[in-house]
Amino acid sequence: MPIAHPRLLVTSFEPLRKTVTVDVFAGQYYAAVKADADNILLLPPRPYAIPDGQRLLDASREVLRRAYSLAITFIVEGDVRYSTRLWDELSSAAAYPDWNSQRHFLDTAEMTHALAIGYDWLFDVWTESQRLTLRTAIRNFGLLPGLKVDQTDYDFRQLDHNWNLVCNGGLVMGALAIEEDEPEICREIVALAAESVPKAIALYAPGGAYPEGVGYWAYATKYLVAYLATLNSALSDEKGFTQSEGLAVTAYFPLYMTGPTGRTFNYYDATEEIHQTSEMFWLASTFDSPVFGWWGMQGAANEPVSWQQSPAGLLWYRPELSQGPADAGLPLDRTFSGSEVVSHLSEWQNSQANYVAAKAGDNSTNHGDLDLGTFVLDALGVRWAVDLGPDDYNLPGYWFREPGGARWELYRKRAEGHNTLVVNPGAHADQLETAVGHIERFECGADAGFSVLELDKAHPDIEYWRRGVGLFDARSQFVIQDEVTLTAPGVIWWFLHTRADIELGADLRTATLSSEGESVVVRLAEPVDATFQVLDARPLSSSPDPHGQDRNEGVRKLALALHDITEARISVQLTPIDSSTDTGTAPLRPVTSLEQWRF
Known part of the structure; x- marks a missing residue:
């Protein structure tokens, strides 16, 4: 049996009340939460709306954020205006016709989470009639549909990606909130989750990365943390899940996948939005990591209260757990096995630093793209090589990910929409939909760091492909080098997408990228007879161009094409030009084979 209320995430609010009064940062964090609650007082409850005909998710997340902000503010202030307004929000959601379980169960799980928090945290405030209203909604709109998903085409308990953690996490919170009134239903929900969740936790192994990319890392981890914290607070038993391989180091993933510009390496269906989420405080406390706490503090200090930047972080914040990566002596380079991504950096906590991140990985991953070999690049406070991220989720065929699928x-989902090579382009998929690549070498030192990606399986016409990515010359310059052998003479395209202006040199072997008053010079060291060209970020003439897809306005691509080629070595050097010192362009680094790279 769970203990008395409150029991979701916490068992007492006294530490929260104390922390926000004695700690400066916690006081500022709470002030932002209270300001959000004060603004909510002026708003009507969120109406039921499915604007795209598929998802109630925006409403669920808005109700969830409001529940946290209003509940925490009431708990600290004791002002009935906040509890009254919270009741209006929760009772409105309880009166919805449904929580959209029939279309998109994520919406259901998040709304169940919202009402569970409101029910549990203010349990002693509500009348029995109010409790009955909330319990009934949690039961009928959340838990009962959750027990029937095995009769649908999308049983989240059989999945291993973010749906597993979000849906199980939200439902378990609802179940443990009302367990004493619905014991059989609730215990079944908890038991089913305990059987299902290990499938999803396994994806964090071995190195802590998350296969769906950093954006979905944030989503999945938000609900994994809520699930584990609730098991611990309500049952004093998180079933040993915190000892799962990869969890203790998983918070390094968003840290290393974020460039000094504050933009993430947003491969797959992710945006460039930074993920310094409130769950970092739980990860810091659970795994005793001051760097994780520092990362969470950056988000709480710099981002507004939101669904992502949840007020729940106040529950886990520990003042003593805060140390920046520079002071902690964190390595500048890191590789994440399993997901097969890597990053190299010149300096921590410097927005002008040089940064390159690249990936091999598995094209068949949920939310995956045909993007083996792609990279992003930051220097001088600018993201020079960009990933375009997701397109409209409601585009026809967006989720048809099988070989030959419309995705x-x-x-944006094809290789030609990434910073990688395209071999023998045409209307077909331009990488194998099931291709897998690996990080073959990873070396770093004080003055340089590099990785070599093994990408042989990217395309059936490729016999051998290695891509080297690195920083050299005291980490002041970049090099991207490809060594490729095709099975027969063919065409190879090289692409770099950028929002910068591109000016080609007279010999067409040099390009200057300019943005925000800064510049990077891109030089083609090999092949000696190849030249750059500038293209719009649009499909090649031989490629499909579905109606409604994003036009990628404001993005162009630096490109080169090699024709009737069997073997090629493409070596491109990128040099940031420091306008404050007018350093000019450093000499080209001599080209050597990737096997000889010893920076």
Whole structure:
């Protein structure tokens, strides 16, 4: 049996009340939460709305954020205006016709989470009639549909990606909130989750990365933390899940996948939005990591209260757990096995630093793209090589990810929409939909760091492909080098997408990228007879161009094409030009084979 209320995430609010009065940062964090609650007082409850005909998710997340802000503010202030307004929000959601379980169960799980927090945290405030209203909604709109998903085409308990953690996490919170009134239903929900969740936790192994990318890392981890914290607070038993391989180091993933510009390496269906989420405080406390706490503090200090930047972080914040990566002596380079991504950096906590991140990985991953070999690049406070991220989730065929599926007709999901090579382009998928690549070498030192990616399986016409990515010359310059052998003479395209202006040199072997008053010079060291060209970020003439896909306005691509080629070495050097010192362009680094790289 769970203990008395409150029991979701916490068992007492006294530490929270004390922390926000004695700690400066916690006081400022709470002031932002209270300001959010004060603003909510002026708003009507969030109406039921499915604007795209598929998802109630925006409403669920808005109700969830409001529940946290209003509940925490009431708990600290004791002002009935906040509890009254919270009741209006929760009772409105309880009166919805449904929580959209029939279309998109994520919406259901998040709304169940919202009402569970409101029910549990203010349990002693509500009348029995109010409790009955909330319990009934949690039971009928959340838990009962959750017990029937095995009769649908999308049983989240059989999945291993973010749906597993979000849906199980939200439902378990609802179940443990009302367990004493619905014991059989609730215990079944908890038991089913305990059987299902290990499938999803396994994806964090071995190195802590998350296969779906950093954006979905944030989503999955938000609910994994809520699930584990609730098991611990309500049952004093998180079933040993915190000892799962990869969890103790998983918070390094968003840290290393974020460049000094504050933009993430947003491969797959992720945006460039930074993920310094409130769950970092739980990860810091659970795994005793001051760097994780520092990362969470950056988000709480710099981002507004939101669904992502949840007020729940106040519950886990510990003042003593805060140390920046520079002071902690964190390595500048890191590789994440399993997901096969890597990053190299010149300096921590410097927005002008040089940064490159690249990936091999598995094209068949949920939310995956045909993007083996792609990279992003930051220097001088600018993101120079960009990933275009997701397109409209409601585009026809967006989720048809099987070989030959319509997803692979969309520019942003194809190799040609990334910073990688395209071999023998045409209307077909331009990488194998099931291709897998690996990080073959990873070396770093004080003055340099590099990785070599093994990408042989990217395309059936490729016999051998290695891509080297690195920083050299005291980490002041970048090099991207490809060594490729095709099975027969063919065409190879090289692409770099950028929002910068591109000016080609007279010999067409040099390009100057300019943005925000800064510049990077891109030089083609090999092949000696190849030249750059500038293209719009649009499909090649031989590629599909589905109606409705994003036009990628404001993005162009630096490109080169090699024709009738069997073997090629493409070596491109990128040099940031420091306008404050007018350093000019450093000499080209001599080209050597990737096997000889010893920076």
